[in-house]
Amino acid sequence: MFTESKMTYDMAEIEAFLRAERGKVLSEAEWRFRMRGYGYNLRRTDTGVEVARLPQNTVLGTLSI
Structure with a gap:
């Protein structure tokens, strides 16, 4: 999925x-x-795991794990 150079913003x-x-x-x-x-x-x-896109470190969302 992601190894095919497909980057997505769908959380x-x-x-x-x-x-x-x-x-x-x-x-x-x-x-x-x-x-x-x-x-x-x-x-x-505190709310979970924050996910950010590198190299800009743009926050995409938070996972509740």
Whole structure:
């Protein structure tokens, strides 16, 4: 989906992708590292995980995880 150079701003697609990738790793640190490779910056907040697009670091939304 995202490896085909398709970038989307649809938060539902991004959330599905992030959750699928989270299931593939053992730790949250590894998950954040992998998502940086896909162009997403993940930051833990009080309300969940803030998702931003790199390199501009534009916030796209928040996941409640």
